[in-house]
Amino acid sequence: MKQPPKEVTVTEAEVAAHWVEEEYVYPPEEFIRQANVKDKSILERFKEENFPECFHEYANMLTWDRYWHTTLDTSNPPFWKWFVGGKLNASYNCVDRHLEEYKNKAAIIWVPEPEEEPDRVITYQELYVRVNEFASLLQELGLKTGDTITFHLPMVPELPVSMLACARLGIIHSEVFGGFSGQACADRIVDAGSKILVTIDGYYRGGKWIDHKANADIAVEAAAKQGHKVEKVLIWSRYPGQYKSQSKLVEGRDFLIDELLKNHKGKRVPYVPMPAEAPLFIMYTSGSTGKPKGCVHSIGGYLAYVAGTSKYIQDIHPEDVYWCMADIGWITGHSYIVYGPLAIAATSVIYEGVPIYPDADRPWRIAERLGVNIFHTAPTAIRMLRRANTNPAKYSFLFKHMTTVGEPIEPEVWRWYYKVIGKGKAVIVDTWWQTETGGFLCSTIPGIMPMKPGSAGPGVPGIYPVIFDEEGKPIEAGSGKAGYICIRNPWPGRMLTIWGDPERMVKIYYERFCKDKNSKDWRDWPYMAGDAALQAKDGYFRILGRIDDVINVAGHRLGTKEIESAALTVEEIAEAAVVPKNDELKGHVPDLYVSLKPDYIPSKEIEEKVKKAISTIIGPIARPANVYIVPDMPKTRSGKIMRRILACISNRRQDLGDVTTLVNPAVVEEIKELVQGKEEV
Ligand code: WTA
Numbered sequence: 168m169k170q171p172p173k174e175v176t177v178t179e180a181e182v183a184a185h186w187v188e189e190e191y192v193y194p195p196e197e198f199i200r201q202a203n204v205k206d207k208s209i210l211e212r213f214k215e216e217n218f219p220e221c222f223h224e225y226a227n228m229l230t231w232d233r234y235w236h237t238t239l240d241t242s243n244p245p246f247w248k249w250f251v252g253g254k255l256n257a258s259y260n261c262v263d264r265h266l267e268e269y270k271n272k273a274a275i276i277w278v279p280e281p282e283e284e285p286d287r288v289i290t291y292q293e294l295y296v297r298v299n300e301f302a303s304l305l306q307e308l309g310l311k312t313g314d315t316i317t318f319h320l321p322m323v324p325e326l327p328v329s330m331l332a333c334a335r336l337g338i339i340h341s342e343v344f345g346g347f348s349g350q351a352c353a354d355r356i357v358d359a360g361s362k363i364l365v366t367i368d369g370y371y372r373g374g375k376w377i378d379h380k381a382n383a384d385i386a387v388e389a390a391a392k393q394g395h396k397v398e399k400v401l402i403w404s405r406y407p408g409q410y411k412s413q414s415k416l417v418e419g420r421d422f423l424i425d426e427l428l429k430n431h432k433g434k435r436v437p438y439v440p441m442p443a444e445a446p447l448f449i450m451y452t453s454g455s456t457g458k459p460k461g462c463v464h465s466i467g468g469y470l471a472y473v474a475g476t477s478k479y480i481q482d483i484h485p486e487d488v489y490w491c492m493a494d495i496g497w498i499t500g501h502s503y504i505v506y507g508p509l510a511i512a513a514t515s516v517i518y519e520g521v522p523i524y525p526d527a528d529r530p531w532r533i534a535e536r537l538g539v540n541i542f543h544t545a546p547t548a549i550r551m552l553r554r555a556n557t558n559p560a561k562y563s564f565l566f567k568h569m570t571t572v573g574e575p576i577e578p579e580v581w582r583w584y585y586k587v588i589g590k591g592k593a594v595i596v597d598t599w600w601q602t603e604t605g606g607f608l609c610s611t612i613p614g615i616m617p618m619k620p621g622s623a624g625p626g627v628p629g630i631y632p633v634i635f636d637e638e639g640k641p642i643e644a645g646s647g648k649a650g651y652i653c654i655r656n657p658w659p660g661r662m663l664t665i666w667g668d669p670e671r672m673v674k675i676y677y678e679r680f681c682k683d684k685n686s687k688d689w690r691d692w693p694y695m696a697g698d699a700a701l702q703a704k705d706g707y708f709r710i711l712g713r714i715d716d717v718i719n720v721a722g723h724r725l726g727t728k729e730i731e732s733a734a735l736t737v738e739e740i741a742e743a744a745v746v747p748k749n750d751e752l753k754g755h756v757p758d759l760y761v762s763l764k765p766d767y768i769p770s771k772e773i774e775e776k777v778k779k780a781i782s783t784i785i786g787p788i789a790r791p792a793n794v795y796i797v798p799d800m801p802k803t804r805s806g807k808i809m810r811r812i813l814a815c816i817s818n819r820r821q822d823l824g825d826v827t828t829l830v831n832p833a834v835v836e837e838i839k840e841l842v843q844g845k846e847e848v
Pocket of ligand 1: 452571597697710713
């Protein structure tokens with residue numbers, strides 16, 4: 168065993184806990200025998216001297232209307248273009264082309280949360296019919312290629328139907344996570360410039376009926392305040408043909424989709440062959456400023472990349488039953504519930520609710536009944552199931568393959584996942600990637616590489632990662648030193664740009680380590696992911712956590728500025744600073760420190776008001792674990808709030824570093840007492 172790695176303090180943000188190197192775990196024979204990749208020639212095919220042509224292998228998994236003439240165009244760095252000249256349609260690739268062989272096979276199996284409700288099985292034929300009908304409706308409403316549309320939908324099959332209908336016509340969809348508030352949805356509607364919002368009357372979560380349409384009313388109103396008019400709200404029905412929301416329909420603005428679809432029964436809409444580099448969708452993610460970034464993903468490069476990685480890393484075959492428990496409202500769901508799996512004719516299971524409802528064995532009843540053999544989830548869900556004493560051994564399902572994604576997984580939790588859920592028979596891939604990257608960056612290839620608990624693995628085929636130190640010098644593998652993980656090369660799944668703000672993409676991801684701004688050689692433009700990582704001698708990467716102002720709560724990315732500005736909407740609050748506090752279950756939770764304007768007295772009411780404001784403005788996932796009302800923030804002489812010190816206090820670290828340079832060092836002790844005192848209550 169090697170020594171624990173040194174801690175990085177690349178920014179003031181706190182990084183994840185560290186652990187020692189682990190031993191290898193080898194894939195079982197039965198898995199290897201059936202794996203999509205069982206021979207190591209893939210490593211040859213995708214090595215650097217074969218770049219970028221190696222990615223033809225992924226592009227050739229798709230059906231093209233016109234073949235591309237240039238694999239990678241680097242003339243306008245870092246706005247790389249893939250498969251230039253090529254034309255294709257994402258909806259055709261995910262639906263139509265499978266009809267010949269798989270028309271009667273389940274494309275989607277939707278499992279409602281209430282256990283007494285039957286599953287809804289959507290075959291490829293039925294998906295084709297529904298996508299066409301909805302596309303026909305979108306056309307009637309005047310939407311055309313290149314327009315944007317916003318969805319605020321939960322985990323219902325109507326979400327992939329809506330996405331694929333847009334893709335059919337080249338309409339750019341922007342799905343906002345269903346758990347976000349109406350206000351958060353409004354900001355994303357305004358940024359995307361959508362005139363139409365698609366929502367649903369309600370859905371089930373944790374045993375409760377959530378009246379979701381009410382959020383659309385808030386969203387439309389909040390968008391109007393920002394000078395943006397949402398012309399129409401289209402509403403799916405959780406129970407087809409019924410409307411169960413308490414919120415009234417607004418005449419001329421709100422329309423029930425089931426009513427409108429009556430005129431489109433059986434309609435077929437020709438798909439639009441789209442340029443490979445046209446946008447497929449926008450996915451918003453948190454960054455270091457208050458404004459969410461709209462990551463724009465392409466049609467050709469993105470779809471090729473998620474199809475290829477679904478096949479090689481997820482090991483999906485058309486005969487498999489694949490269940491990714493992530494939410495389609497995040498990138499994982501877009502890439503690995505909808506586009507990747509459907510592009511390769513998978514059967515993709517979608518579950519409406521929470522994993523531990525009504526009890527912690529719910530996932531295994533679903534897996535047993537449907538014969539799920541590939542399971543995909545996040546460490547938070549794994550920890551939650553582990554704590555809830557779930558009992559998979561009681562059920563006869565058997566996974567061949569399991570994924571973990573979204574945050575670092577502790578080796579202890581990994582081993583539990585392997586032994587208890589995987590029953591010692593499933594391979595695990597720990598896939599490290601981001602909203603911006605479209606698909607996996609680091610992971611083992613399950614049939615040909617051993618697993619190592621807590622490590623993501625090497626770069627996936629065609630991805631050449633490197634770790635840089637502060638000066639941009641590569642850190643040697645096995646040195647035990649952590650630094651900035653970057654990807655040296657472009658890859659087809661990377662985002663095209665940030666919607667409406669291309670410069671922001673250059674600045675955030677490429678400026679720091681760019682060797683020469685005038686260069687048109689991709690080798691001079693490494694992509695900086697914003698995570699700290701270290702690389703072991705064997706080339707496996709271990710991801711430590713964010714180095715920027717992003718907090719990863721239960722695998723969801725939240726910007727510190729977003730949370731702080733929500734807190735500042737409360738009248739009494741003068742200053743706010745949020746830091747990540749380690750949490751056994753969620754990885755991190757936000758701890759919020761606020762100071763009050765003069766003449767206000769600290770009270771429980773103010774704390775509650777702040778929590779409520781954050782839930783309303785962003786959504787319940789951003790709700791702070793604690794709100795500490797402090798007399799003042801620890802500040803540098805230039806007035807910068809030292810979040811690093813607050814993070815140390817929240818995480819009970821003894822060594823706070825040098826506080827003498829602060830303008831108000833005495834306040835640190837006061838805050839410490841306040842936080843510790845609180846904990847004893
Ligand atoms: C973190 C989710 C460790 C990381 C797909 C990254 C991970 C951020 C892993 C992106 C992993 C994701 N191990 N950390 N396997 N996967 N992360 O955009 O900090 O929601 O930068 O994409 O999650 O989160 P996002």
